[in-house]
Amino acid sequence: xxxxxxxxxxxxxxxxTTALVxxxxxxxxxxxxxxxxxxxxxxxxxxxxxxxxxxxLVDIFEDHVARNPKKTFIIHEEKMxxxxxxxxxxxxxxxxxxxWNLAPNATVATxxxxxxxxxxxxxxxxxAGLSDAIINYHLTAKPLLYSLxxxxxxVIIIGAGDELLESFMEIREGLPAxxxxxxxxxxxxxxxxxxxxxxxxxxxxxxxxxxxxxSHVKLTSPMCFIYTSGTTGLPxxxxxxxxxSIWTSAIYAMFDFSSSDVVYxxxxxxxxxxxxxxxxxxLNQGATIVLRKTFSASHFFEDCRLYDVTVLQYIGELLRYIxxxxxxxxxxxxxxxxAFGNGLRPDIWTExxxxxxxxxxxxxxxxxxxxxxxxxxxxKVGACGRxxxxxxxxxxxxxxxxxxxxxxxxxxxxxxDKAGHCIKIQPGExxxxxxxxxxxxxxxxxxxxTLSEKKIIRNVFKDGDKYFNFGxxxxxxxxxxxxxxxxxxxxxxxxxxNVSTREVCDVISTLDFVQDVxxxxxQITGTEGRAGMAALSVKDNKDVxxxxxxxxxxxxxKDLPNYARPIFIRFQKTFIVTQTMKHRKLELVEEGFDVDxxxxxxxxxxxxxxxxSRLTQSSKERIINSRL
Numbered sequence: 001x002x003x004x005x006x007x008x009x010x011x012x013x014x015x016x017t018t019a020l021v022x023x024x025x026x027x028x029x030x031x032x033x034x035x036x037x038x039x040x041x042x043x044x045x046x047x048x049x050x051x052x053x054x055x056x057l058v059d060i061f062e063d064h065v066a067r068n069p070k071k072t073f074i075i076h077e078e079k080m081x082x083x084x085x086x087x088x089x090x091x092x093x094x095x096x097x098x099x100w101n102l103a104p105n106a107t108v109a110t111x112x113x114x115x116x117x118x119x120x121x122x123x124x125x126x127x128a129g130l131s132d133a134i135i136n137y138h139l140t141a142k143p144l145l146y147s148l149x150x151x152x153x154x155v156i157i158i159g160a161g162d163e164l165l166e167s168f169m170e171i172r173e174g175l176p177a178x179x180x181x182x183x184x185x186x187x188x189x190x191x192x193x194x195x196x197x198x199x200x201x202x203x204x205x206x207x208x209x210x211x212x213x214x215s216h217v218k219l220t221s222p223m224c225f226i227y228t229s230g231t232t233g234l235p236x237x238x239x240x241x242x243x244x245s246i247w248t249s250a251i252y253a254m255f256d257f258s259s260s261d262v263v264y265x266x267x268x269x270x271x272x273x274x275x276x277x278x279x280x281x282x283l284n285q286g287a288t289i290v291l292r293k294t295f296s297a298s299h300f301f302e303d304c305r306l307y308d309v310t311v312l313q314y315i316g317e318l319l320r321y322i323x324x325x326x327x328x329x330x331x332x333x334x335x336x337x338x339a340f341g342n343g344l345r346p347d348i349w350t351e352x353x354x355x356x357x358x359x360x361x362x363x364x365x366x367x368x369x370x371x372x373x374x375x376x377x378x379x380k381v382g383a384c385g386r387x388x389x390x391x392x393x394x395x396x397x398x399x400x401x402x403x404x405x406x407x408x409x410x411x412x413x414x415x416x417d418k419a420g421h422c423i424k425i426q427p428g429e430x431x432x433x434x435x436x437x438x439x440x441x442x443x444x445x446x447x448x449x450t451l452s453e454k455k456i457i458r459n460v461f462k463d464g465d466k467y468f469n470f471g472x473x474x475x476x477x478x479x480x481x482x483x484x485x486x487x488x489x490x491x492x493x494x495x496x497x498n499v500s501t502r503e504v505c506d507v508i509s510t511l512d513f514v515q516d517v518x519x520x521x522x523q524i525t526g527t528e529g530r531a532g533m534a535a536l537s538v539k540d541n542k543d544v545x546x547x548x549x550x551x552x553x554x555x556x557x558k559d560l561p562n563y564a565r566p567i568f569i570r571f572q573k574t575f576i577v578t579q580t581m582k583h584r585k586l587e588l589v590e591e592g593f594d595v596d597x598x599x600x601x602x603x604x605x606x607x608x609x610x611x612x613s614r615l616t617q618s619s620k621e622r623i624i625n626s627r628l
Contacts, residue, residue, distance in 0.1 A: 043251055069084035074289055089117075091207055110125075135147050142234075143235060245276070252277070312338070323351055345509060376481070387482055432469065504532065521589070524623075546611070
């Protein structure tokens, strides 16, 4: 027989259980809210601690050197570089930089492959209180010339590699007369008017500079410039100040990143995913980074096993290439505990996680020059973040700074109310993501100020405010999960409806014969809007068969609304992509469905035959003259 006390405790427990069940019924994703809030709070906490210490990342690096000099910092091509060795090389760079007598915060441009020299060159410049314009080493000709000129670099450093030097020498005459140093070569092997970097640093000492050498550096001072690699236009140097570098170096705190972790990086260090997220977080915690010069699907997990990698940094498209490899018994043999990145398609997400036994995938959304970030820590497949009312209420300063507003793709501008202010989307809608611009704002890009101005939306929620426009459309589901949809401009209008290229891609990519898909809109004379067109590549470069076309037709009929079904299909062997594996659409949009210009096989939707039929000059004319 229970005692009165036991009865009382039982009643309380029953009440608590009933209340918890009730809460879960009313708020089914309460646990996800709590988990997201708890993990997200680690970022501002660590950021504040770092800023209050008065230290920058280079100072934190020196602290790690003093505490644990023999710890492995960088692994590259089976060579291991300790914190002490990297610091010695960075000191030589810093002491060389002092001889240049540059103004405080002056810019030095560097074009270096993924290797240890990239890291110690950057750290050496920071020790001397300078800024690093990190140049995309794939650039040549006009884009390279533009990137170097807009950097206003007072010194240029070219990394080891004949290809880099050749690309530079081709545009040398278009540059101002500044000192040019080349790594990996002795002076006698270099063209006139260039200097051997290796010879120069051998004449310097590997001793630490006094921190007073960078006493002029402030949180708002530029640390480096990372060039955006958009799908169109020339690269723009995004300003990464020291405050932003500290904030991005704390993001891995969301998954308890520590000095014992080993991060694997195959994306270029000139890209923000590799430098701002991976390298800077490693510097913050004193961890280890594994660098690979270029991505190799066949070596990816071999490296992870060899170096006991615990953290993967990914771009979604890379994982698709890895999945295309034959399965092996070693696929799940590794020490990876988390994969962190962006752009992971839902179909790839599930398959990759299952096949390679990845415990935790964290998808994020952000931009190099952006003022906010979304992160999905709860493994909701396909989502890049979460923004619920409870999250906004519990953490006002963090989640209330991210907004998604209604957007008109025809006018290419936000939809505003009668007072002229923007309107927040509701669950089940998509819109434009914006984040507030801090008072410390000094511009998003170096150079032409009009480029920065184009990223600003004013009078968003009240007169006089200003927000950063990511230029991306995101969707919020009924449970407040956020999903990336399209870049502004990728969404097109057809039959009076907005077509999401991401939605069409997600549907078509489920076909087992599809290797890759790129969806865009093309103009048809005499019609309004743009007709949907999809460029496809077939797995193993197999020939297109009638059954493939019929399967594609049936899938689009079943899973896509009438207005979103592609009118045209183009089969390509290879896709044009940026260096960060984003699909380029400009060339495809310009070529349209011109059968005289395009050699790739093209097809059109044939509702009479319930398939996609071959597009010829005669069928093209018939389509143009029809009402589609």
